Amino acid sequence: MADPRGFLKHPQRQDRPSRPVPVRIMDFHEVYERQEKGVVQTQASRCMDCGIPFCHTGCPLGNLIPDWNDLIWRDQWEEASRRLHMTNNFPEFTGRICPAPCETSCVLGINQPAVTIKQSEVSIADEALERGYVEPVLPQRLTGKTVAVVGSGPAGLAAAQQLTRAGHTVAVYERDDRLGGLLRYGIPDFKMEKHLVDFRIEQMQAEGTRFYPSTEIGADISWDSLRESYDAVIVATGAMVPRDLPVPGRGLGGIHFAMEYLVQSNKAVAGDEVPEQIHAKDKHVVILGGGDTGADCIGTAHRHGAKSVTTLAIGKELPRERPETEPWPMDPRVFEVSSAHEEGGEVKWLASTVEFLGDENGNVRALKVAETQYNEDGSRTPKPGTEREIPADLVFLALGFTGAEQETLTGQLDVQFTKRGAVDRGMDYQTNVEGVFTVGDAGRGASLVVWAIAEGRAAAAKVDEYLEGSTRLPAPVKPT
Ligand code: FAD
Numbered sequence: 001m002a003d004p005r006g007f008l009k010h011p012q013r014q015d016r017p018s019r020p021v022p023v024r025i026m027d028f029h030e031v032y033e034r035q036e037k038g039v040v041q042t043q044a045s046r047c048m049d050c051g052i053p054f055c056h057t058g059c060p061l062g063n064l065i066p067d068w069n070d071l072i073w074r075d076q077w078e079e080a081s082r083r084l085h086m087t088n089n090f091p092e093f094t095g096r097i098c099p100a101p102c103e104t105s106c107v108l109g110i111n112q113p114a115v116t117i118k119q120s121e122v123s124i125a126d127e128a129l130e131r132g133y134v135e136p137v138l139p140q141r142l143t144g145k146t147v148a149v150v151g152s153g154p155a156g157l158a159a160a161q162q163l164t165r166a167g168h169t170v171a172v173y174e175r176d177d178r179l180g181g182l183l184r185y186g187i188p189d190f191k192m193e194k195h196l197v198d199f200r201i202e203q204m205q206a207e208g209t210r211f212y213p214s215t216e217i218g219a220d221i222s223w224d225s226l227r228e229s230y231d232a233v234i235v236a237t238g239a240m241v242p243r244d245l246p247v248p249g250r251g252l253g254g255i256h257f258a259m260e261y262l263v264q265s266n267k268a269v270a271g272d273e274v275p276e277q278i279h280a281k282d283k284h285v286v287i288l289g290g291g292d293t294g295a296d297c298i299g300t301a302h303r304h305g306a307k308s309v310t311t312l313a314i315g316k317e318l319p320r321e322r323p324e325t326e327p328w329p330m331d332p333r334v335f336e337v338s339s340a341h342e343e344g345g346e347v348k349w350l351a352s353t354v355e356f357l358g359d360e361n362g363n364v365r366a367l368k369v370a371e372t373q374y375n376e377d378g379s380r381t382p383k384p385g386t387e388r389e390i391p392a393d394l395v396f397l398a399l400g401f402t403g404a405e406q407e408t409l410t411g412q413l414d415v416q417f418t419k420r421g422a423v424d425r426g427m428d429y430q431t432n433v434e435g436v437f438t439v440g441d442a443g444r445g446a447s448l449v450v451w452a453i454a455e456g457r458a459a460a461a462k463v464d465e466y467l468e469g470s471t472r473l474p475a476p477v478k479p480t
Contacts, residue, residue, distance in 0.1 A: 002066070002073040006045030013046075013113035014039055016122070021343050025302045028189040028269045031339040032096070040123040043116045044072035050107040055117060058105025060454035061087045061094075062476045065102055065117055072120055081128035084121065087476065089158045089453055090200055092129065093183060095122025096192045098450045129199065136206035139167040145467045148173060148230040150217045153181020154449045155440020156236030157200065158456025159463070162473055164209045166464050171230075172209060175216035178270070181238060183449070185263045188296050190303070190339070194270065218408025227413060232435045232463050235409065235423055236456070239441035243399040245288065249356030253363040258293045258398035265300045280304035284391050286367055287311045288353060289398030292338070297396045299340030309345035310390060314372050314380060317349045348390075352382040357389065366391050401446040420445060429459040429479055430466070437463055443479060455479070 003009070016032045018024070024031050035043075047069035055065040064083050071080035084091050095118060106114035128134050145168045149160045152174040164170045178184050180197040201211065217226055227233050242257045244250070261278045268274045280301040287297045290313035301309045341347075348369075355368040366389045370382035403421020410417070416424040416432045422445050423431055423438040430437050439459040440452040454477045461473035 002047040002070045003045035004049055006042075006073070007048050007108055007112060007115075010042055010046050011112050013116055014043055015116055016119050018339060018342075024190065025299075025343055028303060030096070030193055031190050034126060035119055035123060037123070037127075040116075040119060041073050041075065044069040044120050046108060046112075047073075047115045048108050052107075054105040054107055055102040055115075059102040060451050060477050061457070062474075063087050063102065063121070065115075065120070068124060069115065069117075069120055072124065077124065077127045077131065078133050080124045081133045084124050084128075085134070087474070088121075089161050089457070090154065091121050092125035092196050093154060093192065094450050094453065095119075095125045096196075097187060098448065101450070129196075134199075134203065136203050137165050138207060139165055141167050142169070143167040143468065145169070145231045146171070146229075147232045147234065147463060147467075148217075148226050149234045149236055150226070151181060151236035151238060151440070151442070152176075152179040152211070152213075153236060153238050153440060153452060154183060155238075155442075155452035155456040155459075156181065156234065157204065158453040159234050159236060159439055159460045160209050160456075161204055161207070162457055162460030163463060164204065164207050166460070166471075166473055168231075168464070168467065170209050172211045173215045173217050173221070173226075174211065174213045175219075177214050179211055179213055181236075185266045186259065186293075186296070188262065188266060188300055189269050190299055191296070218412060223409055223412040223415075227433070227436060231467055232437065234459060234463065235404075235415070235431070235436065235438040235442050236440050237404055237409075237442045239401045239404050239422070239444075239446045241402045241405060241421065242397065243402050245353060245397055245399060247353060247355055249358055249364070252356050252358040253361070254393055255356060255364050255395040255397070258287070258289070258297050258396045261396055262293070262296055262300065265304075278394070280306040280309075280394055282307050283394040285309045285394045285396070286390060286392040287396045287398055289313070289400065290315075290347065291398065291400065293400075294396075294398035295338035295340040297398055298345050299338070299343060301394075302340070302343050302345070306394075310392075311345060311347045312351040312353060312367070312369060312390070313347060313349050314352050315349065317347075352380070354382050354387060356395065364392055364395055367395065401441075403445060404442040425479055427478060428462040428466070429455075430462070435466070437466075451477070 016035045053066045068080040100118040102117045103114040147170045149156045149172045160170045264274045264277050285301045285306045287294045350372040351369045352372045357366040359365040371386035373383040409415040418424050423442045439455045458475040461471045461475040464471040
């Protein structure tokens, strides 16, 4: 596997370079730049012949990581691309925005910085796009069976691509005007530029997948009539219901769900006119929530020219490195520092918002915040007597998502949901309604792109089996 002595010769890890902060916050182009090919090869050569490559299982897609590190080192990019695409439909997405659970599973990571697996992935993906290795893969036969996929996020796209290639006639319905789900209107361009999504849509169209944007199932077409028209339906609608903060003052002007802000910004970056766009220019911005969504608001607000950007996190600050007492790989999200956090702003930990305070015009002017206290039962509450004010004229709620939208799915098709707000499903990804499957955030709860793609592939295998009686499609993960 790669250079057997590579990790001894090159103990230093070298990641993708990023554009300098003062330059990159002037635009919405990607923060990270292409790594030099020679550096990628040297870094790939650090992949050890470690016997049991835990990175395989750390990656929900089961990516063949040591294989492609070896091929990179040998300068065999076309074969590396072939091997990468065997397990991942969209490596240019995950190579850019995955928190890389593979790297926290890397055996080298026990004693040295882990192999730069994400850099290897994005480098293969970019070389493949540039050199034209990625072409439409046409089905070898048509089955005559039809599948409707509702939602064009990474889960829906992966399922649709697998099923189209297996010979089924697949239609993807999307209520947004553009395709891609959160890849399009959630994740900002500075993390992933949208021409990459456009490329994959074009590839899928050439393979035979049909797309119907601006079509909401449940409104434009009912769920039950969709079920009647297709042999199988896949619900890939995401987990878009945002968690609210019903404290006094919530109704004041200037308080928005993070996704309202991000969607509008993404549309503006795409060149759309956005009337009365929520804009952070010259504003004191406060973001509630310290996850991916909050980080994307930080980066967007800086690019909009905010006067200040403050993140309030209800919990404690997390370690940024694996503690010495912890020998096992940890959830990569624990360590993740988004590029946006390097661009400025302040994070206040253990801060619980108890009230929004308004001005005479009904707009927010400050937040009343108390210290978080941890109770014996594990709950967290504001500590009385510790309240203070934090000035704000724009507030974004990035407090996570409570699940998938239920109303029309339940009303029109009687699909059941779990107590956690996800579409209920069995081990075959099928809901309680025969022939209706669910995949990605809709069935799992808000998660990651890599899980969405992995589930899309696995659910496609189950749908193929349902339609044909057997399948040869891979199923990398089981539903949880
Ligand atoms: P989605 O991407 O949510 O797509 C669902 C689609 O279904 C949407 O386009 C929606 O419009 C459509 N839809 C819904 N209802 C209907 C209907 N009735 N009819 C037609 N269409 C419908 N993950 C990472 O791995 N890395 C990151 O850096 C990262 N950053 C994130 C940043 C933000 C702001 C957010 C919100 C999430 C982020 N995530 C990230 C999570 C990741 O984006 C999701 O886990 C992933 O997109 C889920 O894919 P999906 O296909 O299940 O759903």
